[in-house]
Amino acid sequence: MATLSASHVIVDWGTSSFRLWALDRDGLVLAERRSGDGLAASGTRGFEAVLESHLNALGVPDGVPVMMCGMVGSRAGWIEASYLDTPVRLDELAARSTIASARRRTVRILPGIAQRSAEHPDVIRGEETQLLGLSLGGHDGLACLPGTHSKWVRLRGGVIESFATFMTGELFQLLRTASVIKPAVEGVDAVDAGSAGFASGVADALAAPARATNLLFELRARWLLADNPAEETLARLSGLLIGVELAGAASRYGALDGAVLIAAGPAAALYARALEMAGAAGVTIQDAEASVRDGLHAAATAAFLTTEGALR
Amino acid sequence: MATLSASHVIVDWGTSSFRLWALDRDGLVLAERRSGDGLAASGTRGFEAVLESHLNALGVPDGVPVMMCGMVGSRAGWIEASYLDTPVRLDELAARSTIASARRRTVRILPGIAQRSAEHPDVIRGEETQLLGLSLGGHDGLACLPGTHSKWVRLRGGVIESFATFMTGELFQLLRTASVIKPAVEGVDAVDAGSAGFASGVADALAAPARATNLLFELRARWLLADNPAEETLARLSGLLIGVELAGAASRYGALDGAVLIAAGPAAALYARALEMAGAAGVTIQDAEASVRDGLHAAATAAFLTTEGALR
Structure with missing residues (x-):
């Protein structure tokens, strides 16, 4: 196996996915690995063993440091990387990272962020790194x-001022797989952002978000009474939940104008369409994976490299 | 086995429960049976066999007619009792019932009700019988x-004008057993209507129902950050969902004053407290089981008895 002359390695390690990139000192990707080595399976095999097996497969020698983010830093992960409390300066994430190992190489995990507010208690773990990537471009305002x-x-001057989490994706999965809506959406997986079903869901949820749990039951009634096609029902379910999220975000933050959507693929298309329907002006899309890579590279540079680019 | 001299028998047969009462011609309960013979198990054994085994256990002779309501009349039940379309006169339910058997006795199932509206498609199956019971007392206005x-x-002059279904109970079960909220509420089953956790959930949902899916996630954050007790978190979850329901009902029907709450036990206490917090004046409680018995007895009388009280 040839040795890879990487400067540092970055890893986004979540509940159900593992993504690793070996970079040169300028952040250029030399090699990458993707797998389904999520937390549960990795905990059994040992987090360090899983990480080293991926590094070994790429020929990354001992000593090359690793910067990680995601649920690997949660209580159920490798080691808990404590939360920083809002407001948080994103350029301080690297200095507040936690050392997971110093055996064959330095392995660090970035902290999550906690909003210890009596009114709006909330937590972030993983997305802070995408926000760090976004902040390098100097965005002020909302990010979704x-x-x-x-x-x-809400970002201002490189600082996370506050945030709000919505259970949108989890509710979508629960409702389509385990609720009375299930028989009405079976056999369909994808939602078309351009479909009438999606648009009707967004519009109705934006018009009457308080009726959310009534609008959800109506999906079943439409199926029972009118035999609505599964594609349309699933698209409407998605639209209802995203519409309720946008109504909630607007209730919390006011106009959603100028928001940066950090997303990719179908989610980017669905949210862009829904934000347009909500009247949000000047929305831009930032690729989610590029953001997490940019953030991890910036944090690794700050933690591991001297200003001359040599390893600390 | 002694023979029971019942005039008729009434049955409320749902997805997971079976309740049967043998009545005299005035509706006095002579004997009753309760079991967990829900639809799935009964379908396998045969609905008629299950019914006859309960009748036999009470000594109800052949020929005594049976009036039923509930999911036993759904597509997954004994025989489909077709929906009547809104607006529906409740005193017509009996005449529109479906004959499930005429072998050993006449067995009839009351129809459900369909709201075939493009804007508010919805269905009722079972509750129409409680509403029939309520309407005997002449209630005009809202029922919950x-x-x-x-x-x-919404009832007026014995007619169901319109209705709205909310997924409140199903979401409560899904969220507490299968979502990220689960670890925060484990080990607790009951919600105290007088608790601060319940009241805070109702108040916050009424104040900002659009934030529903954000408020739900905050339950997990409160647990992660402040280690909130499971009792309080479950009570707050219940309060949030009931609060969102009341906000939705108000968005659909305006003020909730004078609503009749057809309920019993913990649900009656929780909804009464939540309606009080929503500012609904003149709310009264009608026992749910008495309502279904009253409705079934009225329907059985109309279908089976002559004006002199003899069997038709």
């Missing part, structure tokens, strides 16, 4: 990170 | 029937 637990974040 | 799928119904 769609997902199992979608985040809306 | 808490449950897995809570119903809000």
Whole structure:
């Protein structure tokens, strides 16, 4: 196996996925690994063994440091990387990272962020790194990170001022797989952002978000009474939940104008369409994976490299 | 086995429960049976066999007619009792019932009700019988029937004008058993209507129902950050979902004043407290089981008895 002359390695390690990139000192990707080595399986095999097996497969020698983010830093992960409390300066994440190992190389995990507010208690773990990537470009204002637990974040001058998490993705999965809506959406996986079903869900949820749990039951009634196609029902379910999220974000943060959508693929298309329907002007899309890579590279540079680019 | 001299028998047969009462011609309960013979198990054994075994256990002779309501009349039940379309006169339910058997006795199942509206498609199956019971007392206005799928119904002059179903109970079960909220509420089953946790959930949901899916995630954050007790978190979850339901009912029907709550036990206490917090004046409680018995007895009388009280 040839040795890879990487400067440092970055890893986004979540509940159900593992993504690793070996970079040169300028952040250029030399090699990468992707797998389904999520937390549960990795905990059994040992986190360090899983990480080293991926590094070994790429020929990354001992001594090359690793910067990680994601649920690997949660209580159920490798080692708990404690939360920083809002307001948080994103350029301080690297200095507040936790050492997971110093045996064959330095392995660090970035902290999550806690909003210890009596009114709005909330937590972030993983998305802070995408926000660090975004902040390198100097964004002030709102950012939206769609997902199992979608985040809306207010940034100013490189500082996370506050954020709000919505259970959108998790509710979508629960409702389509384990509720009375299930028979009405079976056999369909994808939602088309351009479909009438999606648009009707967004519009109705934005018009009457208080009726959310009534609108959800109506999906079943539509199926029972009108035999609505599964594609349309699933698209409407997605639209209802995203519409309720946008109504909630607006109730918390006011107008959603100028928000940066940190997303990719179908989620980016769905949220862009929904934000347009909500009347949000000047929304831009930032690729989610590029953001997490940018953030991890910036944190690794700050933690591991001297200003001359040599390893500390 | 002694023979029971019942005039008729009434049955409320749901997805997971079976309740049967043998009545005299005036509706006095002579004997009753309760079991967990829900639809799935009964379908396998045969609905008629299950019913006859309960009748036999009470000594109800052949020929005594039976009036039933509930999911036994759904597509997954004994025989489908077709929906009547809104607006529906409640005193017509009996005449529109479906004959499930005429072998050993006449067995009839009351129809459900469909709201075939493009804007508010919805269905009722079972609750229409409680509403029939309520309407015998002449109630005009709103009725609320808490449950897995809570119903809000507008009645006028013995007619169901419209209704709205909320997934409150089903979401409560899904979220507490299968979501990220689960670890925060484990080991607790009961919610105290007088608790601060319940009241805070109702108040916050009424104040900002659009933030529903954000408020739900905050339950997990409170647990992670402040180690909130499971009792308080479960009570707050219940309060949030009931609060969102009341906000939705108000968005659909305006003020909730004068609503009749058809409920019993813990649900009656929780909804009464939540309605009080929502500022609803003149709310009264009608026992859910008495309502279904009253409705079934009225329907059986109309279907089976002559005006002199003899069997038709």
